[in-house]
Amino acid sequence: MSDLLERLRGRGWRMTAQRRVVAEVLDGEHVHLTADEVHARAVGRLPEISRATVYNTLGELVSLGEVLEVATDKRAKRYDPNAHQPHHHLVCAQCGAIRDVHPIGNPLADLPDSERFGFTVSDVEVTYRGTCPNCAAA
Amino acid sequence: MSDLLERLRGRGWRMTAQRRVVAEVLDGEHVHLTADEVHARAVGRLPEISRATVYNTLGELVSLGEVLEVATDKRAKRYDPNAHQPHHHLVCAQCGAIRDVHPIGNPLADLPDSERFGFTVSDVEVTYRGTCPNCAAA
DNA sequence: ACTTGACTTAGACATTGTCCATTGTAGGAT
């Protein structure tokens, strides 16, 4: 994620402690935090960071295409730093655990023209739901 | 949707004006309203119906499997009366229009075991995004 | 018609997200 900070500096971003902390919190694989979860973790590193700044920074990262908003959760939006490798999601219906997954083929090709209603279709989001090994054991 | 009311009566539902109106509002094809949209339309027919009753009734219909919650909108949940025919959704990114669509094949089959991380996968939700003919013309 | 438990209501409360006026500061200019 340090290359992310480099890229953003190149795009004219002013580098602040708050933005650095948000980027650090988002670092990793299979990371899909809500805005308030990002805030809670950011506060652990920088206690005075505000909710507004976290929302602003996440919004900017989304606008820049560096982070994706995903709607796997029917309550809050989740923020996904894995924006440069196309993928989909597998969600545990009980505990909410989320994994990045890569289905075979291109799901876009499975929608015939007769089912497109004149739309120009540019993107597809696939959410698999089930039960994770932990929840199955319990 | 009148058979819906019959089914619910059979399941021991007390039939009230409020529940009848919510069911009527949900009647139709390609209907994917938010709770507050359902409330607004219900008020047109039964002015004193409360928000709480609309939320309660929608929640009950979801529990009974008669209505689906869909997450095509990243803000509010949407309620889909087309619960008995499996389908997916095509959403206009600009105006939010939603159509029911039926992709070819079973998307569940496209997730290899090596990408299931030990989950038992039971369901898949596919959201296509694009631009509708109306928005493309403008 | 009575009775009763299920249903509805209004509004408080909770969560998630947005906006704004004020204060602070990163980074270029001198």
Next chain:
DNA sequence: ATCCTACAATGGACAATGTCTAAGTCAAGT
């Protein structure tokens, strides 16, 4: 090294969405 200033952060008000409860109402069985 210090100054400037446009950009960024803050706290808190506000908005949108969703949940809960206490009190009143009524559908439906008797």
